[in-house]
Amino acid sequence: MTSSPTPAPDSTTWIATQPRNRRRRGPLARFIRKPLGVAAAVLLLLGVVASFAPSLLTSIDPQAADFANVLSGPTAAHWLGTDSLGRDILSRIIYGTGPALLGVLIAVGVAALVAIPAGLAAAMFRPVDAVVTRLNDLVMSIPGIIVLLMVLALSGSMNWAMVAVGLLTAPGLVRVVRSSAATVTEEPYIAAARVFGVGKWKIAFRHVLPRIAGPILVNVSLIAANALVTAAGLNFLGLGLTPPTPSWGGLVADGAAVMNQQPWTLVPSGGVIAITVIAFVLLGDAIRDVTAEGWTAGRSKGASITRATTVPATSSDDAVIESADALLRVRDLSIAFPDADGSARSVVQSVSFDIGAGEAVGIVGESGCGKTITGLGVLGMLPGGARVVSGSIQLDGVELLELSPRERAAVRGKTIAFVSQEPMTALDPLFTVGYQISQAVRVHTGASRKRAAARTLELLEQVRIVDPKRVARSYPHEISGGMAQRVSIAIALAGAPRLLIADEPTTALDVTVQAEIVALLRTLQEETGLAVMLISHDLGVVSALCERAVVMYAGQAVERAPVGELMSTPLHPYSAGLLSANPHFATPGSRLQTIPGSVPPPDKWPVSCHFADRCALATEACRVGPIPLVAVAPGRASRCVRVDALQTEGVAR
Amino acid sequence: MFHLSRGRSLRLIAITAAVAAAAALTGCSSGSSGGGLAEQSPDTLRIAISSPPASLDPALAGNGDPLQILYELAYDPLIYQLPDGSFAPGLATEWGFVGEGNKVFDLTLREGVTFTDGGELTAEGVKAYFEYYGSVSGFGSRVQNFESIDVTGPLSLRITLKEPNPQLAYMLTQDLGTGNVISPVALENVETLGTSTAGAGQYVLDETKTVANQTYVFTANPDYWNPDAINWETIEVKVLANTAAALSAMRTNQIDYMFGSAKEAEAAEEAGFNVTTEPYLFGFVSLLDRGGEVVPALGDLRVRQALNYAIDRDSLVSGLFGDYASPSQQLLLPGADGYDESLESAYTYDPDKARALLAEAGYADGFTIPMAAYNLQPGETDVAQAIASYWDAIGVTTEVTVAQTINDYAQMILNKEAVSTVFEYGGQPFYLVATQLLAPGFFNPFNSTDPEISALIAEGAAANSDDAPAIYKELQAEVQKEAWFAPFASIDKVVISRPGLEGIQMTPDSLNPNPVFFSAGN
């Protein structure tokens, strides 16, 4: 273990490339690491022993009456007390285990035997699906309790009743098997197996079934729990198993009969049912987890060494800041997620940029570079435990990071608005377009319902929607993607914001619609003096709308430049790579270049240049230590030590 | 500042809840009932019974509490049995045997009585009622014993019997119910009798408020022949299968009167209710297959005697019934005609002797007895299980089957699936006991006969009340010697009532308190 603050170069490389050395454990070994599951298993094992050899667990005859000790309550001789005949309650519970577990076994077995083949068949053979679904609905509509009562009257046998319980609970399991199997069968390797001519049933049982074991087991454990309680209920009513045969439900009934004299008798009888149910559920969950881990264990869960991922103090952005009167001023913004071991894993590292009033600035980079997180950070809406670890975000000179959550919420929609990528999921499908816009209007302007409705139509006109009244009445699923994006923008405009954060606003749209939305944004920017923070992977879109751009790679701003200059002379190899990979700027006839590799996940980010592994120009110098963002030309900054080489050699252009 | 982590506080809540639950369950045994009990309402009487009758038709009724309560309310009997056991006029004003031999019986009916469905009480109507009763009732044999019913006037009848019946007048009281006359109008349309009442009793069923098998609501009969006798505006009879639940309902002021068992008696008393007890039932195991038809071992007298010696009646009684029963070896209650103190020591608990007798009979390795049990009286199935454990101790395996319904129980016995059963039978004059328990029929499905027993039964029936007890003592001794049964106790009836509810009286001759005699004091 080295204690030096900066790891040696080779060790850094090791961290970056070597997956955590994690031996794959067997299922048993994995199971043993789950204390609750083990406890449940031990308990149920005890139950199995009690079923087959009750005399191993107690020496007391469950039928032996002792009239000198009736309803004794717990004593040294009778740990759980005695019943109204002076019989040992613990012994009766132990001897009642066999019938109880047998019943559960029957119900679960029947349900599984019926439901698993039926569910698999429904998932894999279309014609079967219709039949199974229909049958399923039918069985679910049958008044189960009547059937149970009749089966009991018919056979007088608990076992047949439990067969009925199994059949009646099978539909739920069929649904689970069918839906999970349907998901699995869509996976590529199943398709591949089919192409190679593996039989459908073989696929179903060899490949699909093991994959869906988790949900099946959970459902089966619920069926077991339900069967146990149902059987106990019937026995409680005096049906199926009758005295003197000890049964758990019967013990509750015995307790109920003497609850005026010795209410304690209700405790062990109800308790054993409850504990067994809990054991079923916990065991089901534990096995599910074990099988689930079995399918993900190969995947590395990430390095545990945190030093490599902490924010390097030296990477601070000391480049020149562009404008003095910025609307939004972001300085050294670092955002981190909590790691499993409690340390912070940074996903945005010391990002700085300004957006002036009415100015459009693009944040560019591949996905996974921290663009969206940066946007959400500005909004104060970081997801899942992420937090700003350092830096400053000023809006109109006000430090947002010092505001209370309530105050920050007040900024949203009113000063900063947001438009997201996927217009079809950006709107609540359950409310009309008009409602959603007017809701935003009312929230931000306090307008009356009537005035908000009028304003809604204005906004729809403002985003160039032709028939505002009809669209206002429509539900999101009734309008096109482009129109939905216009509606999203209208909602964003409802509070008359000064800054619009648009996160990939055109990515999900087809090309002509993309152009229309970009044009709309530009018009709005011109008409209303709206500043735009455009987050995009597409330099083309950015160049169509923005004056300046910040290129982000793996959590860092790697270049900052006016868009025109960025396009003509990128000063970071990543910017250059992005440019050459973009079809808009490709030379007709030449092959499109792509950047080799992909953005590494945050735990693989080195302290040194994040891009080095994918960079054609990378040298040893790039891998030594943190690379600062430095001013390389007026209004331009780059985080690259090889800027000179880039300018002379170019990158694969 | 001190605060618990969320995880720990959660666990704390869970533990507290569990402890609270356990405390709630154990706490009330210390008998802390909140506040005083509500007094009896003067207008409404609410009675709990443990099982509903299948039909409200009195001809299909069983005998004894709690089954007979519904009929007592709606149907006036020909003769009333008063709480002290004496007889009083009901729908009949005069009655009695003519001459010697207990065979010819005259009845004179009350004038001007109308039934709640508008029918009128006439001698013809009573005759038609008897004929209907004889054709449908489970106790039809009582009427089938009528040689003839002669209408001797508009309001008078003469009944001539085939065999003598010294208890005919008692049979016509509400206690045995054969005299619960049904309106002649309703007899034209007997299907209506299942769900409505058509009697000349103090109360009439309110069908709109009644839910069959659950709640029966009766209101005072405005046309009753003796309006002064009516003490209640409304009587509700609720079916609560579980006596513990019934006691809970008494505590929450939903019930005023219930039948309990030793299990509830103490708790009821602690809670402040009145508990009235009286020896009521004699409990016995009937060894039905005395001929050894299904289980050959039972055909051997030594085996039947061994089964008697195997039962520790003292422990069984104190364990199951506490102070509310006493050990007994006879098919009678102490004090009844034919009870013989000297017979109480015949089969003193002696498992060694029992084993020896078994070995002598060639069953040293034991055998298996199927036994049927049903909780017609609370706790009968418990007794069956207790008996089984005693017999297990001498190597006889007892397979107890608890029936769900009285019908299943009857089937088991009539189909000879069970060759023994536990039964608790109401104390009655021994003539009635003998004709039920010893004669062929439900209680004697194998039709076992013994010439000496048969002769004694016939002799007792014809005897006058002075000679009868001696004959019955002899009969009792003979039955005990043959060990057809294994009697174990005379058991108290436990009646629990709300403070302020009066008129609940039990005497050895009148053991089923009739709610029409109850009142809210004053």
Next chain:
Amino acid sequence: MLILILKRVLISIPLLFVVSVLVFVLQSFIPGDAAQQIAGPQASPEMVEKLREALGLNLPVWEQYARWLGEVLHGSLGTSLLNGQPVIDALNQRLPTTLSLVIGSTVIATIVGVVLGVISSRGKGAAARFIDVLSIAGLAVPGFWLALLLITVFSVQLGIFPATGYVAFADSPSEWLRSLALPVAALSLTGVTAIAKQTREAMLDVQASDFIRNLRANGIPESAIVFRHALRSSAVRIVTISGLLFIGALGGSVVIEQVFGLPGLGTLAVSATTSKDLPMIQGIAVYFTLIVIVVNLATDIAYGWINPKVRTS
């Protein structure tokens, strides 16, 4: 939407037919019959046989079924073999009890479950764990056992609620409520936990969706996001579970009614099956199936009300 409802109703008719045939066939296998039950234990075999003929129990099963079907077409469900009461009367008399109990427990389970689910979806790990623990408890604690516990505490010891019985709403609304309090509580525990868990999961799923993020990003207040948007989106799943709970509660009511001595369909079901009162069993099966059909229909209508996509398709 209307077509959807019509379709549902049409599908239900064969369902009723199937259930009634199933009950008849099952019933025909049950040994013994009502004739013995009515005649009583001391009746002679001849008496029983006479009754059997009078009741039509000596006919072949299919003929009995045809007779029954004929009665149904005339708007009757026959009469009880035991006491001659028209089956429809017996059922209608008891229907309000069972519906009060089942609807009550479903409504309580849904309301309490949704509140708990929403709270826990807003809270951190501990709140989630609380719901997990609660939902296991909901599965593990048998309703009839809880019922006994509730009686011990709230009736016998505290004397707040009656231990048994049912008071009709028409007789006294307040007593009606009091008589239902404990049974409904006992019957709704499982439901509360199921709804709470589903609500939490649905809320968390919805919270992760784009439109919720957009609403928040555009300044819509948290209360409107949770109660108007997220809850309504979760409602489809909640309604599904509520429907299933209702049907489950119908089954559970059998035991609960027994414990509290409630005059409902459940107690009738137990006594009718044990006494082999075929027309009554048949009637109960028909009513239960009808209730299930109505609940499914109501669920479908609720889907349409919640989701415009269903409504317009």
